[in-house]
Amino acid sequence: TRREPVVTVALDPDCASGSLVSDVRRGLGSQPRTLAPKWLYDDVGSDLFDEITRLPEYYPTECERAILREHADDIVAACDATTFVELGSGTSDKTRTLLDAFTSTGRLERFVPVDVSEQTLRDAAAMLCERYPSLRVEALVGDFTLHLGHLPRGDRRLVAFLGGTIGNFYVEERAAFLGALHDSLEPGDWFLLGTDLVKSADRLIAAYDDSRGVTARFVTNCLRVLNRELGSDFDIDAFSYVPFWDPRQERMDLRLRADMPQRVTIPGADLVFDLAHGEEIRVEISTKFRRESLRAELGAAGFTVERTWTDDGGDFALTLARR
Numbered sequence: 001t002r003r004e005p006v007v008t009v010a011l012d013p014d015c016a017s018g019s020l021v022s023d024v025r026r027g028l029g030s031q032p033r034t035l036a037p038k039w040l041y042d043d044v045g046s047d048l049f050d051e052i053t054r055l056p057e058y059y060p061t062e063c064e065r066a067i068l069r070e071h072a073d074d075i076v077a078a079c080d081a082t083t084f085v086e087l088g089s090g091t092s093d094k095t096r097t098l099l100d101a102f103t104s105t106g107r108l109e110r111f112v113p114v115d116v117s118e119q120t121l122r123d124a125a126a127m128l129c130e131r132y133p134s135l136r137v138e139a140l141v142g143d144f145t146l147h148l149g150h151l152p153r154g155d156r157r158l159v160a161f162l163g164g165t166i167g168n169f170y171v172e173e174r175a176a177f178l179g180a181l182h183d184s185l186e187p188g189d190w191f192l193l194g195t196d197l198v199k200s201a202d203r204l205i206a207a208y209d210d211s212r213g214v215t216a217r218f219v220t221n222c223l224r225v226l227n228r229e230l231g232s233d234f235d236i237d238a239f240s241y242v243p244f245w246d247p248r249q250e251r252m253d254l255r256l257r258a259d260m261p262q263r264v265t266i267p268g269a270d271l272v273f274d275l276a277h278g279e280e281i282r283v284e285i286s287t288k289f290r291r292e293s294l295r296a297e298l299g300a301a302g303f304t305v306e307r308t309w310t311d312d313g314g315d316f317a318l319t320l321a322r323r
């Protein structure tokens, strides 16, 4: 008998738009001006990101896939989870490699994909029920920085956070996220984390400044989102995309620079400000990690690293830690 997915909505839709307004007021209303990367992912932004993952210069997605292809069985064998939670699961595309490995052990009982995009999640959950008929699929529509308290309890859990998305967080946000995750787990639960690793500046810059300009369009799209959602009047053509590698913080820093002075009005956030010629808005950071500092950071949050897997080139890592 095939089961139907159970979908729980933890995200309040008004709250989603409310947090856009407060993010914009906080980030653009003060210096240095910033914008939170989660607003890059409307439908257009999600499609552009998908295109990025297929660019020859953008190695992380393919490296992570290679690790999963090569080591999914080892990962599943290394932990004794019966519930598998994925934060930011999207289409659950990469995860199928892990689900296949879990299925052949016969141990997995439940899969909990968590994502902010309700439709994507519903479609993925329906597909997974069909593909894994004996699995209980309990999807959670929520923001993984806010709704960790809604994760199901009881079973031994493995929580996966893949794709290197943790690199978007600032140091303090990372500590807060790891702390909240630690608090929502039980001793003995597992955490599988995907992180991009420090490498030469040339390769990093190429990955975030592709020759076809897809990344520039992806980052600039946030201004379109604000013009549409909040009625702002950003003159989108008057901005240049400026990505750079910050060697001290070991992160890519992706900014938009105003090519001419302009006054920006954002009615939906009740905000007016002047941008000087050359003034920059930071839209995203993408932190790159080292194995040792990652172990220390996970340790500080109360996790013990059990295993680390990398691709052959050592570009990307999957770290399995235990609470």
Ligand code: AVJ
Pocket (backbone or CB within 6 Å): 052, 060, 163, 164, 165, 167, 168, 207, 208, 215, 218, 284, 285, 286
């Ligand atoms: C989705 C956050 C992992 O940081 O590499 C790609 C986003 N931004 N190109 C990354 C991104 C520009 C991506 N993450």
